[in-house]
Amino acid sequence: KNLDNGQVSWQSPSNIALVKYWGKYGEQLPKNASISFTLSNCNTKTSLRFKKKSTSESFTFQVFLDGKREESFEPKIQKFFERIEAYIPFLKAYQFTIETSNSFPHSSGIASSASGMSALALCLVSMEQQMSASENTKEYYSQKASFLARLGSGSACRSIEGDLIVWGKHPDIEGSSNLFGVKYPYTVHANFKNYQDTILLVDKGEKQVSSTVGHDLMHNHPFAEQRFEQANNNLSQLLPILESGDLSAFIKIVESEALSLHAMMMTSMPYFILMKPNTLEIINRIWEYRAKTKSNICFTLDAGANVHVLYPETEKETVALFIEKELSSFCKNGEFISDVAGFGAISI
Ligand code: PMV
Numbered sequence: 001k002n003l004d005n006g007q008v009s010w011q012s013p014s015n016i017a018l019v020k021y022w023g024k025y026g027e028q029l030p031k032n033a034s035i036s037f038t039l040s041n042c043n044t045k046t047s048l049r050f051k052k053k054s055t056s057e058s059f060t061f062q063v064f065l066d067g068k069r070e071e072s073f074e075p076k077i078q079k080f081f082e083r084i085e086a087y088i089p090f091l092k093a094y095q096f097t098i099e100t101s102n103s104f105p106h107s108s109g110i111a112s113s114a115s116g117m118s119a120l121a122l123c124l125v126s127m128e129q130q131m132s133a134s135e136n137t138k139e140y141y142s143q144k145a146s147f148l149a150r151l152g153s154g155s156a157c158r159s160i161e162g163d164l165i166v167w168g169k170h171p172d173i174e175g176s177s178n179l180f181g182v183k184y185p186y187t188v189h190a191n192f193k194n195y196q197d198t199i200l201l202v203d204k205g206e207k208q209v210s211s212t213v214g215h216d217l218m219h220n221h222p223f224a225e226q227r228f229e230q231a232n233n234n235l236s237q238l239l240p241i242l243e244s245g246d247l248s249a250f251i252k253i254v255e256s257e258a259l260s261l262h263a264m265m266m267t268s269m270p271y272f273i274l275m276k277p278n279t280l281e282i283i284n285r286i287w288e289y290r291a292k293t294k295s296n297i298c299f300t301l302d303a304g305a306n307v308h309v310l311y312p313e314t315e316k317e318t319v320a321l322f323i324e325k326e327l328s329s330f331c332k333n334g335e336f337i338s339d340v341a342g343f344g345a346i347s348i
Pocket of ligand 1: 016017019020021022034113153154155156211212215261302303
């Protein structure tokens, strides 16, 4: 079907990795497998308006963030379009208006690339679906969206569905692929249902190290090979833990992954310390709290200073008090975002 114009819209969440992706090769392919919880409240809403144009030599698009033209996003979208053109052949035939807004503050230090790129990928796939004469399955489209999102930002391929997603070929995970994320295919214990993630905003500034630079630092990194092996082993070890619900074993892997990710940045050339004093304060308070109580609270980190506090749903009330009373004092302006594992993007 030939579409002259139209509009598609998606809301897509961010995700938080338990086993981290850090290091890539080729067309945005991961050096090791990773697994993440898809989030809910931290998300991006994107509308894609399209109109057929008469010439088709180049990509034509404009990006608006919260209703305002955002030219600084355009090089990234340009690059994304170049990468995916082979898979979305009609890209140059349309003029696009991309309108996007995030549920979290733009300068919160929360990366919007996973939610933003997955939302845009889903919009393009919906457009393809409208044009297609053949009826493809829902699975086909969500796999294609994940495949395209990966080309925008690697970790974005884990934001299409939920609540646990694996990206990267791994011998223990049936159906896993370097090309797209897949739903974790095995039994998961009730302890991990509606897992909570409170994101403590320690540093709201611009990222010191973009993830592109970060992934590049893994080339010629003295510990790269051991790191990729460690991540794959950690994922193997998580399988029986996810099944049995062993929270203390879960915590050990998740926290070690976070610190290993940061250790890679500290031991690269050039080297970076992305944690701030308050990041370490919070980590120490979490450890103290765990020693004092029977809590199964733990932390993880992305490539920045903010701390993700992870805990089972049963601890929701008690941990909320602990965060409000103690941890929030280490956040910029006392700010944090309460989130929970969710089931992926929705068409809006
Ligand atoms: O998707 P990217 O290229 O921004 O990489 C993000 C990598 C981490 O967030 C640090 C870890 C992960 O697996 O999400």
